[in-house]
Amino acid sequence: MAAKKGGGKEARRAELGAAVQRALLVRGLEGLRLRDIAEEAGVTPAAVLYYGDLDALVHETYQLAIERYSQEREQAADRFTDARDKLRSCIGNGVASGPDDALTRLLYEYWPRCLRDARAAALDSALTERQIAVYSSVLVLGQAQGHFVIQDPPRLLAANFVAMEDGYQMEVLAGRRTRAEVITALYAYARAVTGHDLAGQH
Amino acid sequence: MAAKKGGGKEARRAELGAAVQRALLVRGLEGLRLRDIAEEAGVTPAAVLYYGDLDALVHETYQLAIERYSQEREQAADRFTDARDKLRSCIGNGVASGPDDALTRLLYEYWPRCLRDARAAALDSALTERQIAVYSSVLVLGQAQGHFVIQDPPRLLAANFVAMEDGYQMEVLAGRRTRAEVITALYAYARAVTGHDLAGQH
Amino acid sequence: MAAKKGGGKEARRAELGAAVQRALLVRGLEGLRLRDIAEEAGVTPAAVLYYGDLDALVHETYQLAIERYSQEREQAADRFTDARDKLRSCIGNGVASGPDDALTRLLYEYWPRCLRDARAAALDSALTERQIAVYSSVLVLGQAQGHFVIQDPPRLLAANFVAMEDGYQMEVLAGRRTRAEVITALYAYARAVTGHDLAGQH
């Protein structure tokens, strides 16, 4: 049971996953070749193939990225009990740090595949749902705590948050907006729909 | 004297542009082959090349799509004088009709290229700016007309509109939301930041 | 009978011949395309084809170059009566002026085709023969005039002249030797086999 050099096939697959991620960021989905992954992983293309075909590998990477993105955000919200902190943390955690934010880029590199691949679409759908769920529960909680005054169904507002975020992410990745600008914009929206100003001290 | 097939190089190029569009919708940017365009246009691959290389052709198509999308929306706003009508028209015109909305899909198919191609990024940037400009001026006008009560800088609100719209478009294209739902969501946002309910009769 | 614009097909063909020549110098035999000739001639490729296929066109050009090269040299020899002058003129006329000497380059661009094309080989053979004939008769004359003292059959010496010249031409075209150096070398050979120093004043 003693793991030898990282622990066999499982570990190797994980290493490969990381390689796929790096390669995907460098080359994009369009133009990603087996060789890119192989070079990133320091093995031969044939060796990469040994662990599964390109599509599966990429799909897995996407899946992982979604999982990580969602979890990180969920944890970011869980870290606090006050809904205002939760919302602040939630927003701050979701917005990409800049055009090189690996996780976010991964998500958007892959996105167009959703238009043609049902499995990819399903993953993307789940991603969105999880984001909405986070925002939604924060809003409900904030209302219960008496911090937020809300006029629309929480789920609608939450969806708006996520959509706006999504739209802005693309601009951050394209280098047209900074993370700070986007956060400001999201705070403005938050104030408009909750009546609470996140930028103020509590 | 009537030209047999629309007449002249210009026309042929336009036909080809349409073929590129159709092919792009069918095959996506990734996986678009010369042959796909050729088949759509009813000619041989070599004939396609006769009018420019693949990249140029696709770029042109994107450029055209952006232009058309922007113009249609600008005209949609111009059609009215009351800012409330303008805003309603503007929102209605921007949201895709469904997963098969050709123009919108084109825009999003091409988007990932912005991450690696500066020229594409420039086009996309211009697209966003034009949308923001439309929303922005509608908001300013609405304020002047006394219909809207606005708490944030118009440009910020406009950017929010555009970002939210962008995020929702992806969901419409993915088939996860209907046009109607998105419009409802945008109306909700509009009410929150302008104080005016677009869904009510004026 | 009045020639219109240069005089019809014949003239057009001649113009085309000049274009082939220029194109050949720019692109080389390997890599010469119909389009190159067309551009040089200011017409479309199809128009070039109208006057004969590529091979024929090039062959003709080669033939013409050979003819011109030979004639010029023969005339150069004919211009004098004294064999010493003839020899000097002959040598001076044959050596390329430099890497850009059009006529000479043409001859050597085309040469490799002789290895595979019998018609080309025949032309090249004739070229060599004519050069040998010129040198040969000059040598014979010089002997008769008492200027040259010759130990070998004139035809052998003449062939040597031509071979040496040929070898040196390639070096001039390659830019490795100047015309002056080559002439010096040929004069040295001339002195060695005729006993007469062409570099001295008569």
Added chain:
Amino acid sequence: MAAKKGGGKEARRAELGAAVQRALLVRGLEGLRLRDIAEEAGVTPAAVLYYGDLDALVHETYQLAIERYSQEREQAADRFTDARDKLRSCIGNGVASGPDDALTRLLYEYWPRCLRDARAAALDSALTERQIAVYSSVLVLGQAQGHFVIQDPPRLLAANFVAMEDGYQMEVLAGRRTRAEVITALYAYARAVTGHDLAGQH
């Protein structure tokens, strides 16, 4: 343990080089296709490419041919101590055996590329220089040994030898002269400039 087919990449590359040579002789530089090499080597075109692109392969072949030609000749001269033997051996070794002399043909097939490719020109230049060096040192030695009486600088005579040889090679390759004729001619030149008759017994 004996390797099945010569063993290792080096060997395979050498086999490929030989295939390039054969293909080059059959098809010429102009008209040499990847497929020709592949067929000569008994593999697929893609396999040829695996070892480098066409240009590199051909260039290498040329380089090798030059090296072999030069070395053989240098060794031919080294085999003797008497300058008269050296000169005889040198001449005999350089002249092609006939139109099918592979090594010589290779050299002349490739030559025209020198007009446009600086790297090729450099190789060709080196080739000429090495030939001149061989002849030059033989002449100097012969003078020192008292066998040759020389009127011109050895380097000039050597260059003349090489140029004449070059010119004659083309005629041998074109099938217009036999090796024997050319040797006779070169002997005649040798006698004229050294005073020694190579055709006589020592």
Added chain:
DNA sequence: GATGAATGAGTCTTCATTCAT
């Protein structure tokens, strides 16, 4: 498990050539 050589399918691209106008 992994490699390197090799393959074969598929793509772009070039180019002479054709043909209606």
Added chain:
DNA sequence: GATGAATGAAGACTCATTCAT
């Protein structure tokens, strides 16, 4: 006579994939 659009054949080249070692 000449053009421009279009073709089709042929080429290089890329790349996932295979397979013996």
